[in-house]
Amino acid sequence: MNAPVKPDAFRVDTSPAPDPAAPIIRFAQIGKTYPSRDGQGAVAALSGIDLDVPKGAIVGVIGRSGAGKSTLIRLVNGLERATSGRLLIEGEDVTGLTEAGWRSRRRATGMIFQHFNLLSSRTVFDNVALPLEIAGTPKAEIEDKVARLLDLVGLADKRGRYPAELSGGQKQRVGIARALATDPKVLLCDEATSALDPETTRSILALLRQVNRDLGITILLITHEIPVIKEICDRVAVIEDGRIVEEGDVFTVLTRPQHPTTARFVEAVTGVELPxxxxxxxxxxxxxxxxxxxxxxxxxxxxxxxxxxxxxxxxxxxxxxxxxxxxxxxxxxxxxxxxxxxxxxxxxxxxxxxxxxxxxxxxxxxxxx
Known part of the structure; x- marks a missing residue:
């Protein structure tokens, strides 16, 4: 005799299918406040942030020191938590994630830092391997993956070197390889070229563009340098006093700035000085x-x-x-x-x-x- 069929077997999933055109990151009226130093109130770091990061794009957020850009990017990997609004990553509302939930989410997000954050006691190979070791990846798989990543960033011959033996540009390449180790869908760049000379900066930006193009990884970067935006970004958001004052595709924003802050930023790369x-x-x-x-x-x-x-x-x-x-x-x-x-x-x-x-x-x- 056949077992009775449970009613659940006929239940149709009516939840909407994921929208392939939806942004991979969406800030919706995001606000972030900190207690004031005197404890008598709150200081707003971000106010009413609305910003979409399209899948596969390179999006830059530019602003001066204290404008709120670092707080904004730290929200995406859970190092900061929004006070108000909603943050969606791949359609998931992560605003209220627990720390355990963020540990899982961070594996899909790579981070590149201004000052590299390499472990001085570990070789180039071991620095790149670290996130894989933490994830419990088998040794043979680690060997294969790290070798491929070092080849990608042009450091295959430096695998046994230590950070102190590397130039600034080489250290940042190690940082990029390490950030890619867990196959992230999003790469966050926190002033990734600010500590580098102009020639090295261009080479690192070219590498990031290659990573974006060849691996399809979305990149969200923050910077105070308009040449970085001009060089590799598809879209740009200008932030001032915790608010987005202008946003759009890079060519339009840089050639037809609408806000005075944007105009001051872009003058250095689009203007011609009076003789x-x-x-x-x-x-x-x-x-x-x-x-x-x-x-x-x-x-x-x-x-x-x-x-x-x-x-x-x-x-x-x-x-x-x-x-x-x-x-x-x-x-x-x-x-x-x-x-x-x-x-x-x-x-x-x-x-x-x-x-x-x-x-x-x-x-x-x-x-x-």
């Missing part, structure tokens, strides 16, 4: 016979097009180039020029009208004789 011989001569008010100094911003196809020569030939106005630069932001060309044109009308109006017709941003810097 020294003009700094003391430029003035706000125009005088008869003056030239008007314009900063023209080029984006997309216009960044490499001969716009100035076309401008001169089309409207018959002499345009004098004072300074300029062409660069790439998020893989797209971007250019900025300082030029001088006649202040008198109708020439100035013709220049500004032509630039507007070409969809180029023109900003009046001042006037010189």
């Amino acid at each position: 020294a011989y003009l700094e003391g001569r430029i003035r706000k008010e125009a005088r008869p016979g003056d030239q008007t100094v314009l900063r023209i911003t080029f984006t997309g196809e216009n960044a490499t097009a001969p716009v100035i020569s076309r401008l001169s030939s089309t409207i018959g106005v002499d345009v004098n180039i004072l300074a300029g630069r062409i660069d790439a932001i998020a893989g797209k060309p971007f250019g900025s020029l300082l030029v001088s044109v006649p202040t008198r009308e109708p020439e100035l109006a013709a220049v500004l009208g032509a630039l507007n017709g070409l969809e180029l941003k023109a900003e009046v810097i001042g006037h010189v004789s």
Whole structure:
């Protein structure tokens, strides 16, 4: 005789399927406060943070010291707990996780530190192997995995060396290999290049981009250096006084900043400095016979097009180039020029009208004789 079928066998799972397009990390109205030093109140480190980190993307959070960026990233591995709001990782609300729950969650999250945090008494191989040993991974598997990771970060020949024998860039490569040991889905970078020289920084950023591209690992990084954002990030959030003041894709935010804090950050990588011989001569008010100094911003196809020569030939106005630069932001060309044109009308109006017709941003810097 057949056993009776339990009603549960007919029960259909009606819970929604995971959304493949959903962000891997979502901050929803996150707030974090600390008790004040005098014990009479609370200090807000984060207030109303809304931020999505798309799966497979490199997202940067930039801000000055004390802006709240370190607190933000520490929430993602449970080193800090939110006071309000919700934090979702892979669709799971982790806001109220116990410490035991966080231990399991951290295995899917790698962390790279500013000052490397390597154990001086362990070799390069043993530093990378440490998280695998803690997880109880078999020795043979550890040997194979660490060897592959050291090859990935370019340190296969340094496996027996100690941290004191390595350069800063090599130490950070060990840190990256160690962070990848547990096959994380998310890599957190806490000012990972701040202690490195510019050339080493570029090599570490190239390695992080390779890790993101080849392994499909999502990267969330915090930094106070706008060149880091420009070099490898897909999206950027600007944080000030514990709030996100601007957020979007890197090219749009860096070429069309909307918030004064963002504008100050990006000026170093998108602006063109006024030549020294003009700094003391430029003035706000125009005088008869003056030239008007314009900063023209080029984006997309216009960044490499001969716009100035076309401008001169089309409207018959002499345009004098004072300074300029062409660069790439998020893989797209971007250019900025300082030029001088006649202040008198109708020439100035013709220049500004032509630039507007070409969809180029023109900003009046001042006037010189």
